[in-house]
Amino acid sequence: MRGTKKSTSPGQHDFVVVANRLPVDRVTGADGTPQWRRSPGGLVTALAPTMQSSGGAWVGWHGGVDEPLDEFDEGGIHQVPVPLSASELRLYYEGFSNATLWPLYHDVIVPPEFHRTWWVAYREVNARFARAAAATAAHGATVWVHDYQLQLVPRMLRDARPDLRIGFFNHIPFPPAELFAQLPWRARILEGLLGADLIGFQRASDTANFLTSVRRFLGVTARKGGVQVPGTSRVSRAETHPISIDAAHIAALAQDPDVRARAVQIRVEMGDPETVLLGVDRLDYTKGIRHRLKAYAELLDDGVVQVGQTGLIQIASPSREKVDSYQQLREEVEGTVGRINGEYDSFAATAVRYLHHSYPVEEMVALYLAADVMLVTPLRDGMNLVAKEYVMARGADGGGRLVLSEFAGAADQLRQAIIVSPHDIDGLKAAIMSGIEMAPPEAKRRMSSMRRTVESHDVNRWSREFLDSLMGNAPGTTEESSA
Template identity: 40%
Template structure:
């Protein structure tokens, strides 16, 4: 990580906060913690506790130059804010699953109230030279709430999940209000150029001309930290023990939060198609799927878990041998060094979501590989990472035969080709690691005039692959 210029604090706001000392298993929490490395910062988020009265306690902790502000939330509003609107409306909608959207007006109102609680807690702690960076779909209205409280600081927003096209977004009864809330930010960032195009198209369709800049800022990982973790003693033990359990077979691995957007049932069926294919590698691979449960109160997540348990039992019942179980399905979380060891042990990384904003696990799998004998990444074309990681084997997760063929191709790929692909992918990861991502977003946010007065700022920012600026009008 490079040093940043001292221009006031970075103030990050997210639904949850990754506190120092907590075990993190990758993804967004690790990326945000790494993005703050070395800078004076405040990070505000939900404490994980419910307020017992009308007062909303705010706990503060310090670690180095970072202050953590943890806000309790009222129980009456939390369910509607989190389980109701954020995860039963916005999450499925933004992942193109209109059929799973369960909209209730009272949940939307709770979502707005909780954003006002965040805004009130933050406004009291802001300094004049702070730069505010808001993260993800839970907090889309936060900038508008802050402006209503008189906050004039620069405010940026980054959407970590996909941005759907206007025709999908229109299924939400309050879609215009949501777009206008996004437009309140001085800078709105998206994972891919396609997400950016969807946002700009929606603004034009709705005639929203008052808005800040927007751009594609694909998120990276802390490449060298993960590579170092993969060489650590803890990772080496995990790798050794996992390899020893395979009885000479090779490993394919998937690491995904248990979620319908990750395409896990489709992946299980694709692996079964591989087992049935008669390919040279069929029967020579063990597939380990790590899927920590999340949002267990949401019925759709319970359905996915039951389906996967049934599929794993069915596939293993049909194809297992006395000394071999084709699919190992684990509902648990592991420390990052252990995951790095598991990734390093795997000849194939199976990352095949039906829709994903980026998918940092795909990048973490690559960073953990041994340069002497790297594995092969099989990646869904519907993951944002596919826009960058073009040397991976890109597949359509809805086509089980194509995924099965990619598994066999990966299993038989010659060492030289694996090394060439991996070196090209790693060069791209290092060129856009989490430090580059954070600096690029913050430098852009701090460089631009604030959103005030009339008229829109009309420059859109392309992603780092092109580095170009376009003249189109501006998650």
């Protein structure tokens, strides 16, 4: 499959993004032919203007297996597909990335698995991404590598192209040293990350965890966030750069008449209860869906809330469905929903409306507008952008209440939310009731404050501040000269 046209030859791009996935999805056009459409994610939205103005390139996997593709242009961005075999998808992605690193980095909610075959595949695929980036970047270019699937790429790229300015951003939490110590290849991961000039994290605690691990496992002490890379005169810096959303886009959708009409329709379809609770998550064990359902079921059992007056919508988007722990989670969640509805449903109303689908952003904003109380209660989360989207959707009219886990990165910024530990079921029940019973003036004050925070710290500011910091740290800078 080809793109719209061939771009300039590799090695001519001054700005290169490297991520596990390309910023485009393959879709079927009206005439039945395969086409590419820009992905809706915030990262794409934030970086697209910079890439389009600079003739940037994006290196990533296109989503198919055993299917090499030529480079192509789409949406003003040069696309550089990195092929993966079915075996590599299983070992590198489903295995090491999502059954080793993901649970380890999320506080071992599910025990991580350590297999040398997975590590070998992870190393080989990272090398392939690094080679593609090296062949794409112009001399002295800026390369921005993203997320836990590609932690070895910065060092590999540095070895191949020392002329490059390299940034890395970790979108998920970075674990405490006591947990990171379990990883047999911990030193290799740290050395891989230190190939970057700047390493960005969501929370200050993540940055501190990384620097502690560098000191403990590499024997290198950081000074003001700068790490003197062993064996070189180069300094790699670790900084906190919390990611955000396209706030203006969400706010505009919240004012769209069609979206607002859909929000009214959603409430009618729910039986028009007095209070609509909403949870929106990927179906992932880190998201705390089981804890949330348990708290809601106990509120029903206590008689504090009644079906018909209160209803819960739980969106659980499909996620990593080939991984055993995710299959088990789906069975548990759907079983719990079935038990709650079987016990509390009436002919007129449903206790839990459970939807195992993904939805376009317009439908998500309609759901936000329909919800009186948003439940964002992950057990561990790097940021959680759903919380910020809800604030932007509801903040204009001052409606809505946000119940937010203290273990989500968003809690550092959205301090006016009802902050809760999802492990404390009684506390979670109390937080839900606080949201239901909160007086409108108090809710408006809190939501307006959070909206101002999100508006002033949107995804464009996030990318701009990271890149500005990266550009201020040229390749080969020593600690003394960068101080």
